[in-house]
Amino acid sequence: MNIAVMVKVLPDDQDIVVTADRKLDASKAKPVVSTYDLNAIEAAALLAADTGAATTAIVAGPASVDDSKTKKNILSRGIDALAMAADDALADMDARQTAQALAAMVNQADGIDLVICGDGSADLYAQQVDVQLAEALGWPSLNGVTAITAGDGTVTVERVLENERETVTLPLPAVLSVSPDIAVPRIAGMKDILAAGKKPVTMYAAGDLGELAPAAVEVIDVSAPEPAARKKELFDAAQDGELDAFVAALKGAL
Amino acid sequence: MKALVFAESEPAARELSAGARTLADEVTLVTFDDPVAGVADRVVTVTVPEGHPKEDALETFYQVYQDVQPDIVLVEPTRRLKTIAGRIAAREGASVITDAMALADGVATSMYFGGVGVRTAKAATPVTFVTVAPGTFADAEPSGTDAAEAVAFVEPAVPLTLVAREDLPPAEVDLTAAERVVAAGRGFAAEEQLGLARDFCQKIGAELGCTRPLTESETWFPREAYIGVSGLILNPEVYVGIGVSGQMQHMVGVDRAKVSFAINKDKNAPIFQQVDYGLAGDIADVLPKINAEL
Numbered sequence: 001m002n003i004a005v006m007v008k009v010l011p012d013d014q015d016i017v018v019t020a021d022r023k024l025d026a027s028k029a030k031p032v033v034s035t036y037d038l039n040a041i042e043a044a045a046l047l048a049a050d051t052g053a054a055t056t057a058i059v060a061g062p063a064s065v066d067d068s069k070t071k072k073n074i075l076s077r078g079i080d081a082l083a084m085a086a087d088d089a090l091a092d093m094d095a096r097q098t099a100q101a102l103a104a105m106v107n108q109a110d111g112i113d114l115v116i117c118g119d120g121s122a123d124l125y126a127q128q129v130d131v132q133l134a135e136a137l138g139w140p141s142l143n144g145v146t147a148i149t150a151g152d153g154t155v156t157v158e159r160v161l162e163n164e165r166e167t168v169t170l171p172l173p174a175v176l177s178v179s180p181d182i183a184v185p186r187i188a189g190m191k192d193i194l195a196a197g198k199k200p201v202t203m204y205a206a207g208d209l210g211e212l213a214p215a216a217v218e219v220i221d222v223s224a225p226e227p228a229a230r231k232k233e234l235f236d237a238a239q240d241g242e243l244d245a246f247v248a249a250l251k252g253a254l
Numbered sequence: 255m256k257a258l259v260f261a262e263s264e265p266a267a268r269e270l271s272a273g274a275r276t277l278a279d280e281v282t283l284v285t286f287d288d289p290v291a292g293v294a295d296r297v298v299t300v301t302v303p304e305g306h307p308k309e310d311a312l313e314t315f316y317q318v319y320q321d322v323q324p325d326i327v328l329v330e331p332t333r334r335l336k337t338i339a340g341r342i343a344a345r346e347g348a349s350v351i352t353d354a355m356a357l358a359d360g361v362a363t364s365m366y367f368g369g370v371g372v373r374t375a376k377a378a379t380p381v382t383f384v385t386v387a388p389g390t391f392a393d394a395e396p397s398g399t400d401a402a403e404a405v406a407f408v409e410p411a412v413p414l415t416l417v418a419r420e421d422l423p424p425a426e427v428d429l430t431a432a433e434r435v436v437a438a439g440r441g442f443a444a445e446e447q448l449g450l451a452r453d454f455c456q457k458i459g460a461e462l463g464c465t466r467p468l469t470e471s472e473t474w475f476p477r478e479a480y481i482g483v484s485g486l487i488l489n490p491e492v493y494v495g496i497g498v499s500g501q502m503q504h505m506v507g508v509d510r511a512k513v514s515f516a517i518n519k520d521k522n523a524p525i526f527q528q529v530d531y532g533l534a535g536d537i538a539d540v541l542p543k544i545n546a547e548l
C-alpha cells in the first residue's frame with residue numbers, strides 16, 4: 001500500500017504581529033507544519049509501520065514553504081519521502097486550488113492508495129481540502145476519522161461525528177481526514193532528524209501541476225479584532241494577602 | 255434569489271431557513287429523514303438506505319441542487335454536510351466558505367488563525383456556498399409551507415459500507431447555558447487534580463469545561479466540553495481559566511465574558527493580558543487555599 005499524507009506549511013501564529021492599523025503581519029513568522037497535520041503524519045506513519053506501506057508527504061504552497069528545517073521536521077516523523085511544490089504562484093490558494101495542486105501531485109506520485117489529511121489547517125480550518133481533493137481525484141472520502149485498519153483493498157475506519165460514532169469500510173483508493181485524537185505526534189530523536197536529511201525530496205514548480213483554476217473565493221479583508229477591554233490586574237500568590245485579594249475580586253463578581 | 259439549505263438538526267434547519275429567507279425569495283431545505291414544517295417553501299427529505307453512511311447521499315443532494323439551481327447554499331457546519339457541500343461545490347468549480355459568523359450581501363465573516371484575525375470573504379463564483387455558525391441568524395423568523403417531498407436515493411458511484419453506528423451519550427453539561435464557566439487547561443498535571451477544579455466549581459456555582467488538549471491527548475473530558483474556535487463559543491457572566499495559557503483558539507470562546515479570571519503559575523502567561531483578574535500561583539498550592547476561602 002502507498003500512503004500519501006497532505007501537509008500544510010504556514011506561518012507560526014505565535015510570530016504573527018498585529019500592526020498599528022490592526023492588520024496581520026506574518027512576514028517575520030517562521031514556517032511551521034500546521035498543528036493538526038502532525039497528527040495526520042503520525043497516523044500515516046503508524047499505519048505504514050503496521051502494514052509495511054510506503055509513505056509520502058505532499059506539500060504545496062508559496063516559495064517560503066521550502067524550508068530545510070520544516071522538510072526535516074516532516075521527514076523525521078516516520079515518513080519515507082517528500083514531494084513539495086514551493087512556488088509563489090501557489091500562495092494564498094483557496095481550498096479548491098489547493099486540492100487541484102495536491103491532486104496533480106498525488107497523480108504524479110503514482111500508485112497512491114490512501115490519502116490522509118489533517119482535521120483542518122491552523123489558518124482557515126475550513127475542513128474542505130480533503131473533500132475537494134477527493135472530488136478532484138474521483139475517490140470516496142470520510143472525515144472525523146479516529147482509527148484506521150487496513151483490509152484487502154479497503155480500509156475500515158472509526159469516526160466520531162457531532163452526536164454519533166460510526167465504523168465504515170471504504171474501498172481504496174480513498175481520502176481520509178483524521179481527527180487529532182487519532183495519534184499523538186511523536187517527538188523525533190536526533191537519529192531521526194539526521195536520517196531525515198537523507199530521505200528523497202522531489203521538488204515541483206507550479207507549472208508542473210497543470211493550470212491552476214481561478215480563485216473561487218475572494219478575500220476582502222483580514223484584520224485583528226479589537227481585544228476586549230480587561231482590567232489585567234495580576235496578583236501574586238507568593239506575596240502576602242494577594243491570594244485573598246484575588247478571592248475578594250472573585251467573590252465580588254459572583 | 256433562490257436559496258438552498260442543507261441541515262441535519264432541526265434547530266439548524268430552522269435558523270438557516272430563516273436566514274435564507276432574509277437573503278432569498280425562494281427557500282428549499284434538504285434534510286435527512288424527517289421534514290421540518292413551516293420553515294421553507296419546499297422541504298426535501300433524503301432517507302439513506304441501511305448499510306450506507308449518510309455521506310452516500312451526495313448524489314441525491316446533488317440532484318436536488320441541480321433541480322433548484324440556487325444562488326446561495328447555506329449549510330449546517332457538521333462533518334457530514336461539510337463533505338456533501340464541499341463535493342458539490344467542487345463539481346461547480348466553487349469553494350465553501352466555512353463557519354461564517356455573519357453573512358450580509360454575500361460577504362461572510364469568519365475567524366482566521368483561530369481568532370488572531372477576522373476574515374471577510376465572498377464567493378468569486380456564481381453560486382455562494384457557506385457553512386453558517388449557530389446563532390448567526392438567531393433573530394430571523396422562519397416562515398414557510400408544510401410542503402414536503404421525499405426524494406429517491408441515488409446510489410453513489412463508489413458506495414461505502416456502514417459497519418456499525420451508535421449515538422454518543424448525551425452531553426452531561428450544557429456549558430452554553432451556564433452563567434459561570436471554569437476552564438481547566440493543561441496546567442492540570444493529572445486527572446485526579448481535576449477534583450480541585452470540581453470543588454472550586456461547586457463553591458462558585460460554575461460548570462467545568464476545558465481547553466481542547468484535555469479532550470484529545472488527554473481524554474479527561476468529553477469532546478463537547480472544550481471551549482474555543484473549534485468547540486464552544488460562550489457568553490458567560492464569569493469565566494475562570496485555570497492552568498490555561500491563553501492561546502487565541504481557546505480565548506475567542508470566552509472573550510465575551512463579563513468578568514474574567516485566570517490562575518497560572520507563569521507570571522508571563524498570555525492569559526493574564528486577556529482577563530480582568532489574574533493570580534500567579536501553582537494550582538496544587540493555590541486552588542486548595544481558594545476553595546477553603548470560598
Ligand SMILES: Cc1cc2nc3c(=O)[nH]c(=O)nc-3n(C[C@H](O)[C@H](O)[C@H](O)COP(=O)(O)OP(=O)(O)OC[C@H]3O[C@@H](n4cnc5c(N)ncnc54)[C@H](O)[C@@H]3O)c2cc1C
Nearest residue numbers: 439440441465466482483484485497498499503504519537
Ligand atoms: C486549528 C486549531 C483549532 C484549535 N481549536 C481550539 C479550541 O477550540 N479550543 C482550545 O482550547 N484549543 C484549541 N486549539 C489548541 C490551542 O491552540 C492551544 O494549544 C490550547 O488551547 C492550549 O491549551 P492549554 O492552555 O490548556 O495548554 P498549554 O498551552 O499547554 O498551557 C498550559 C498552561 O498551564 C500553566 N501551568 C502549568 N502547570 C501549572 C500549574 N501547576 N499551576 C498553574 N498553571 C500551570 C502553564 O504555565 C501554561 O500557561 C486549536 C488549535 C488549532 C491548531
